[in-house]
Amino acid sequence: MHHGIGFIQDLAVVMALAGVVTVLFHRLKQPVVLGYIAAGVIIGPYTPPFQLIHDEQTIQTLGELGVVFLMFSLGLEFSLRKLFKVGATAIVAALSEIVLMLWIGYEIGSAFGWSSMDSLFLGAILAISSTTIIVKALSELGLKRESFAQLVFGILIVEDILAIAMLVLLSGIAQTGELSAGVAVVTLGKLLLFMTVSLVVGILVVPRALNYVARAKSDEMLLVSVLGFCFGFCLLVVKLDYSMALGAFLIGAIMAESRHLHRIEHLIAPLRDAFSAIFFVTIGLMLNPTVLLDYAWPIAVITVAVIVGKIVSCGLGTFLAGKDGRTAMRVGMTVSQIGEFSFIIASLGLTLKVTSAFLYPIAVAVSALTTLFTPYLIRAADPLTQRLGRAMPPTLANVFSLYGQWLRSLSTGSGEPTLFSMTRRIILQIAVNLALVAAIFLIVSYSAPYTSTVLAHWVASEPMQRVVLWSIALVLSLPFLVAVYRKTKSLALLLAEVSVQPATAGRFTSAIRYAISDLVPVVSMVGVFLLVAALSGSILPPTGLLTVVLVCAALLLALVWRWCVKIHAAMQIALRETFEEQPDP
C-alpha cells in the first residue's frame, strides 16, 4: 500500500487543485478547461513556489487515458446517421475552413521565419475547432437545440474525420520529411480502407455483443465490456501504426450504433470527466509561461488569424452551401477557436521530434485566448449580422440574395430516387464489398509469416503453403466477391438502359444493352482479380497452381453461389437493422 505515495500525492495535488479551479472558473463564468490548464501551470515545473509533481510520467500516462476517453466520447456523439442528415453543407463548410486555416497557418509560420515543418504543424493546429468547447458554450448559452447548432455539430463531425486523416498524414510527413502525392493517396487509401472495414465489421459485431452483455442488467459488466472493446481496439489500431486517438474515436462511432448508447454514455462520462481533467492539467504542466512572453507577438497574430480566419472561411463555406447570411455568421462565430485536437497535433509534433519546442505553448496560449472569446463571439453574431447587413452596399446584398435563391432552386428535388442517387448507392455498396475483400487478402498476407510456420507441420513446400493461404482468403471473400459481381451487373444494366437509347442504337438496342450488361461485370471481375493479386503479392501462388486454385474456386462457386448470396444478404440486413435501430432513451 505504501509504494504508491508519490503517485497518490501527484493525483491528490492534481485533483484537489482541479476541484478548486472548476468551482472558481464556474463562478467567473469561464470555461473550466481554461481552469484546468491554469492549474497545470501552477503545479508545473516552470512556476514557483516549488515542484509539486513527483512522478510526471505517471500523470502523463493518466492524461493519455484522458485523450482516449475524450476521443471515445466524441465517437459516441458522432453518428453516421447524423452525418448523412447534415450532409453536403457541413462538408463544404468544414472543407473550406480546414483548407483555408491550413494555408493561413502555414503562411503565418513562414512569415515568422519558422521551419516549414513548424509552419505545416501550425496550419494543422489551427485547422480544427474544438468540439468540447463548442458543445459546452452552446449548452451554457441555451442554444444547443437551434438549427444552426445542428449544422455546427455536423461540421464538427466532418472536421473530426478530416482531423484524423490529417493526423495520419502528418505522421507520414513527419517521418519521411515530405509528402508526395502518391504517398498521400496510398496513406489516405489505407486509412479509408481501415476505417471502412472497421466500421462495417465493428457495427456488425460490437452492438450485438453489447446487446448480449446488456441483457444481464449489470452496469459493471457493461462498463467492463465497453472498456474491453475500447482498449482492445485501441491496441489493434496502435499495432497498425495509427494513433490511439483514431482507435478510440472509431470504436466510439461503432458503439454509437448500439441500442444501449445512452447507458454507455452515462457510464463513460465520469471516466471521461476525471481523466480529461487530468489531460488538460498535463497540458498546463508542459506550459512554460516565459515562452509565452517571448512569443507574445506571434500569439497575438495567430489568435486574431484564428478568429477572423474561421469566421470568414467557415461562414463563407456555409453561405456558399446555401444557408442564409445570419446562419452563416452564427456558424462562423461559433467555430472560431481551437482546442483538444490542436493539443493532440502539437504533442504529436513534439513526440515525433519534428517541431520546435515553442509551438506547443503557442498552441495552448492561442487555444486559451480563443476559448475565452468563444461565448462572447457567439452572442455577438446576431448584432454583427445586422450591422453588416446595414453597412453592405445594396448591389452586393442583391447578389448575395440572388445566389441563395438560385442555389435553393437547384435543390428542390421531388424526393424520388434519381439516377444519380441510385448509382451512388450501388457504387457505395460495391466499394464497401471491395474494401472487405481487400482487407481479407491483406490480413491473410500480413499474417503469412506466422501462419506459414504453423502450416509447415502439415504442408512442407512453400508454394503449397501459399496455395493454402490464398485459397483460404479466396473462400472467405467469396460472399463479398459474389456481391461485387451482382452489384456491378445491376449497375451495368442500369447504365446500359440509360446510355443506349433506341433513338441512336436502333434495332441493336437490346443487343448492345445485353453486351454491356454482360461484359462490364466480367471486365470488372478481372480488374478485381488484378487488385487482389497486387494486394496479396506475398502469398500469390505460382501461375500454374494459381490456375488450379481459380478453377477449383469456380467449381466451388457454382455449388455455393446461392449460399453466398444468402450470407451476404443476411449481413446486409443485419447492418441495416443496426443502423436503423434507435438507441433506447
Add this chain to the structure above:
Amino acid sequence: MHHGIGFIQDLAVVMALAGVVTVLFHRLKQPVVLGYIAAGVIIGPYTPPFQLIHDEQTIQTLGELGVVFLMFSLGLEFSLRKLFKVGATAIVAALSEIVLMLWIGYEIGSAFGWSSMDSLFLGAILAISSTTIIVKALSELGLKRESFAQLVFGILIVEDILAIAMLVLLSGIAQTGELSAGVAVVTLGKLLLFMTVSLVVGILVVPRALNYVARAKSDEMLLVSVLGFCFGFCLLVVKLDYSMALGAFLIGAIMAESRHLHRIEHLIAPLRDAFSAIFFVTIGLMLNPTVLLDYAWPIAVITVAVIVGKIVSCGLGTFLAGKDGRTAMRVGMTVSQIGEFSFIIASLGLTLKVTSAFLYPIAVAVSALTTLFTPYLIRAADPLTQRLGRAMPPTLANVFSLYGQWLRSLSTGSGEPTLFSMTRRIILQIAVNLALVAAIFLIVSYSAPYTSTVLAHWVASEPMQRVVLWSIALVLSLPFLVAVYRKTKSLALLLAEVSVQPATAGRFTSAIRYAISDLVPVVSMVGVFLLVAALSGSILPPTGLLTVVLVCAALLLALVWRWCVKIHAAMQIALRETFEEQPDP
C-alpha cells in the same frame, strides 16, 4: 501519443480479458470477482503462454486506485446513522467473529509451524468478511431487503471500522516486531482521535462545500470536486502514516452525510467498477499457481476453518445478542468468506516485508474458494437450521429458547431517557469536544517547526514564539473548552442529584450537591489543562509566561464567554442538521 503503447497494451489486455471473463462468469453464475482473479493468473508472469504484461508497475498503480475507489464506495455505503440503528447486536456479532477468527488463524499458522508474524497476519486475513461479495450475493439471490440482511450490513460496517483499527495495529506490530499494551492503547487512541476529529470537522465542512458545488448542476464539477476531496484527504492521511484505504473509507463516510449522496454514488460507480476490476486482476497477477499446489493442504484446512469458524462465531454472537436461531444461522452463513480486506492485509504484510511470500497466494486461494461457496451457503441456511432444530436434544433447545426470552425481557425499555442514556450522551459530547481541543493543540505543536521560522520575523525570542503559538491554540480551542466545562458541570449536577440522597446526607444534602457540582468541573478542567500541557509539550511556554498567558486567557474568556457558547451551539446545530438531513433520492 506513442510512448504509452506498452501501458495501453497492458490496459487493453487487462480490460479485454476482464470483459470476456465478466460475461463468462455471469453465464456460469459465479461471482465476477473470481473471474477477474482468474484473468490475472492467465496474463500473469507465472503461467504460459507468455508474459502479456509489460509494465506491471503502472498496472499495480492503477490497481491501487481501485483500492481507493473500493474503500471510498464502502465509506459511502457506511453511514453513522445506519450504525446507530443496528447498534449492539452488530457490535457483539462482529467482535465475536473477529476475535475468534484472529485466534483460529493464529493457531492454524502456529500448528503449521509458521512464524508468529505469519500466523498473526493469517489471523487478521481470516478475521474480516467481504462486503463486496456479500452485497453482490445477497442482491443476486434477491435477499437484500430481508431483516437478516440489514443486520449483516451492520456487522460489515462494524467490521470495516475494526479492520481499519487492525490495519493500523498490524503496521505498528510489523514495524516494532511486537505489541505492548501501552503501544496498542496509544496507537488506537491516536486512531480514535484522528477518526473523531476527521468525522466531526469533515461532516461540518465537506457536505456543505459539496452542496455549494452541486448547485451548478454540473456532473463534471461535482465529480472533480468529490475526487479532489477524496485524494486530498487520502494524501493527508498518508502523510500521517495511515493507509490510503483508511483515508478513502473515512472521506467516503463523511460524504455519506451529504444530501447528494446518490448522485455521488452514481458518478463514482463507473470509476470503482473499472479500477476495482484492475485491482482484482492485479491480485491474480501476483498469484503463482505452483504455490497453490505446494500449499494445497493448508489451503484446504484454512478454507474449512473460515467457513465453520465464521458460521459458529458470527452466528453465536448474533444469537447471544438476542436474535432467534434462524436469523443467527443465516447471518453466520452469509459472512462465511474472506475478500478484499484480506488482500489488503496480505499485501500490507508483503509491502512491509514481514510475512512469507506464500501467505498472499494462500489468502487469495482461500478467498476464491470461500467466495465460491457463499451463494450455496446462504441458500443452505434455512434447511440446515431446520435439520439442526430437529437433531437438537430437547433440553438444549429449551435452554436456548429460555435465554432468548430472558434477553428480550431485559431490553423492553419504556422509551423514556434513562439516567444511563442521558449520561452516555453527555459523556460522548465531552469526549468529542476534548478530542477537538487535543487535535488543535497537536496540530499547532506539529506545525511549530514550520510556523516558528515564519514567526521569527516578528518575534525573536524562542520562549515568546512558544507563547504566541500556545496562545493561538488556546484561543482556537476556547469554544470547545467552554463546552467541556459546561457539559462537565451538567454531568456533575446530574450525578450529584442521583448520588447524594437526603436519606443519607440529611440536612447537608444541598450543600454537598453544590459542592460536587462546583468542584467536579473545576477539577476536570485542571485535568484537561494537564492533558493539553502534555500534548503540547513542545510549545508549552515556561511557567512564568504560562501563568501570564492563562491569566490573559481568563480575562478574555470573561469577555467572550457568551460568544463561545453561541459559536459552539451553532456548530452543534450544523452537525446535527447534516446528520438528520436525508439524501436526495
